[in-house]
Amino acid sequence: MRLTLDTYAALQSPIHRWWPRTKLVGLGLLMLGFSSVRQIQLIPVCLLVTAVLYLLSGLPWSFLRSRLRYPGLFLLGIVIALPLLSGNTLLWQWGPIAIRQEGLIAMGLIAGRFLSIVTLGMMLLGTTPLLTLIDTLVSLGLPPLMAEMALLAYRYLFDMAELLSHLRQAMRLRGFKPVGTPHSWQQLAAVIGTLLIRSYEQSERIYKAMRLRGYANSRKTLYQIKGWGQTPDIAALGLCATIALTLIGLQTIT
Amino acid sequence: MHIPDGFVPPHLCIVGYGLSGLITWHCIRKINRHSDPSVHMPKAALLTAAFFVASSIQIPLPPMSLHLVLSGLLGAVLGYYAFLAILIGLFFQALFLGHGGFSTLGVNAVIIGIPALVGHGLFQLRRWLPQALKPSVRLGISGFLAGAIGMALAVSLFISLLILTVPVGFDVATERAALLTLGLAHGPLVIIEGIFTALLVTFLQRTKPELLIGLVPEPVRARQPVRSTGDRLCD
Numbered sequence: 001m002r003l004t005l006d007t008y009a010a011l012q013s014p015i016h017r018w019w020p021r022t023k024l025v026g027l028g029l030l031m032l033g034f035s036s037v038r039q040i041q042l043i044p045v046c047l048l049v050t051a052v053l054y055l056l057s058g059l060p061w062s063f064l065r066s067r068l069r070y071p072g073l074f075l076l077g078i079v080i081a082l083p084l085l086s087g088n089t090l091l092w093q094w095g096p097i098a099i100r101q102e103g104l105i106a107m108g109l110i111a112g113r114f115l116s117i118v119t120l121g122m123m124l125l126g127t128t129p130l131l132t133l134i135d136t137l138v139s140l141g142l143p144p145l146m147a148e149m150a151l152l153a154y155r156y157l158f159d160m161a162e163l164l165s166h167l168r169q170a171m172r173l174r175g176f177k178p179v180g181t182p183h184s185w186q187q188l189a190a191v192i193g194t195l196l197i198r199s200y201e202q203s204e205r206i207y208k209a210m211r212l213r214g215y216a217n218s219r220k221t222l223y224q225i226k227g228w229g230q231t232p233d234i235a236a237l238g239l240c241a242t243i244a245l246t247l248i249g250l251q252t253i254t
Numbered sequence: 255m256h257i258p259d260g261f262v263p264p265h266l267c268i269v270g271y272g273l274s275g276l277i278t279w280h281c282i283r284k285i286n287r288h289s290d291p292s293v294h295m296p297k298a299a300l301l302t303a304a305f306f307v308a309s310s311i312q313i314p315l316p317p318m319s320l321h322l323v324l325s326g327l328l329g330a331v332l333g334y335y336a337f338l339a340i341l342i343g344l345f346f347q348a349l350f351l352g353h354g355g356f357s358t359l360g361v362n363a364v365i366i367g368i369p370a371l372v373g374h375g376l377f378q379l380r381r382w383l384p385q386a387l388k389p390s391v392r393l394g395i396s397g398f399l400a401g402a403i404g405m406a407l408a409v410s411l412f413i414s415l416l417i418l419t420v421p422v423g424f425d426v427a428t429e430r431a432a433l434l435t436l437g438l439a440h441g442p443l444v445i446i447e448g449i450f451t452a453l454l455v456t457f458l459q460r461t462k463p464e465l466l467i468g469l470v471p472e473p474v475r476a477r478q479p480v481r482s483t484g485d486r487l488c489d
Contacts, residue, residue, distance in 0.1 A: 152299035160307040168263030189453035198303035
């Protein structure tokens with residue numbers, strides 16, 4: 001399991017320098033605008049805007065490729081299934097296999113929206129350290145309890161993944177083979193149970209340490225990301241909002 | 255069972271975010287009734303991380319293998335924290351694995367989070383099961399129901415959403431066949447999820463029963479008033 005994302009967060013690019021709060025709202029609006037597109041003619045516009053932003057971000061293509069590997073399977077399913085199964089207008093036929101126009105259009109729409117939104121999401125997270133992102137979310141109204149939970153879960157995610165790999169290694173060394181028998185399921189349940197128990201015991205130690213360091217039932221919201229940045233940040237937000245609203249407006253007019 | 259980005263229309267994404275916001279508000283309200291809500295936060299956070307990691311374990315079911323969602327167990331162990339844990343887990347899944355999506359985070363949280371809260375309720379049924387049954391059997395039955403019904407509900411929500419968003423022009427017979435196949439394909443997962451939840455709760459009962467008391471805070475009103483030491487000495 002690959003659990004790192006901040007690898008390229010320290011690069012210097014206009015997207016990296018964009019004030020996190022305006023960046024989050026701007027890219028969020030763009031995602032909303034892209035998801036509203038229902039005309040195939042507008043998909044190249046979405047892809048073009050995404051490509052320009054990605055180029056500006058300076059993130060390597062390998063980063064996007066590695067992140068698209070798993071969702072790409074879904075995309076492949078759509079690309080194969082829709083033109084064959086959806087629609088009435090035949091474009092090409094060979095025996096029982098037929099490609100239909102409506103299915104092809106639906107495939108283009110879903111694949112285009114998917115690629116644009118996923119790329120924007122990855123760009124947002126690739127150019128903003130996770131801590132800054134959560135801080136920004138708190139400044140925009142995320143409950144502090146959820147922010148604390150998310151940060152602590154993120155901190156211990158790596159420990160849990162390591163613990164699970166140790167447990168798996170220990171089981172392999174003792175000759176465990178995952179077969180579909182009730183005994184093997186029982187052993188796998190014991191592994192999951194052990195993982196939960198260890199995390200529970202660790203959480204008790206962490207809570208005591210936190211209390212000793214002054215953590216209490218305080219709901220004072222302390223975040224460092226305030227304001228909307230400087231003029232270029234706000235201008236970029238305005239540009240994103242204009243593109244998103246234009247796309248949404250074009251859907252409602254037609 | 256995660257809806258990816260770009261698959262559902264924007265109004266559904268907004269409704270998803272709205273609904274999950276409302277449920278989050280309700281859960282936080284319930285959590286804040288505790289005299290010190292921060293007590294359980296580290297436990298909920300670490301269990302969120304553990305559940306996230308545990309859901310990556312492949313369960314062999316020849317000729318294939320599947321991974322668990324564990325929403326019923328999350329509800330049983332975390333109570334009202336379960337919905338928050340699912341939101342955070344889905345955010346991490348979209349972030350690290352590209353599983354699900356950012357625009358569909360709210361929709362996915364509703365699909366998996368509501369069954370977790372239902373699982374929490376079903377797990378409490380163990381108190382109403384016949385007392386003639388052994389405690390471990392009662393626990394196993396309630397665990398199975400929480401896991402299986404929670405999963406069945408999640409599958410039903412997922413398929414209903416697919417029906418709502420299926421592209422226009424899709425052949426009706428093909429659509430029915432596809433949905434039926436999808437429903438049947440998830441059938442074994444419902445049973446396995448129930449079996450694993452039952453196995454896990456009985457394992458936890460044997461080894462760490464306090465985990466099953468849950469992080470469900472008791473309302474402050476329901477608590478007994480604290481008596482001063484002087485009162486106790488006079489007893």
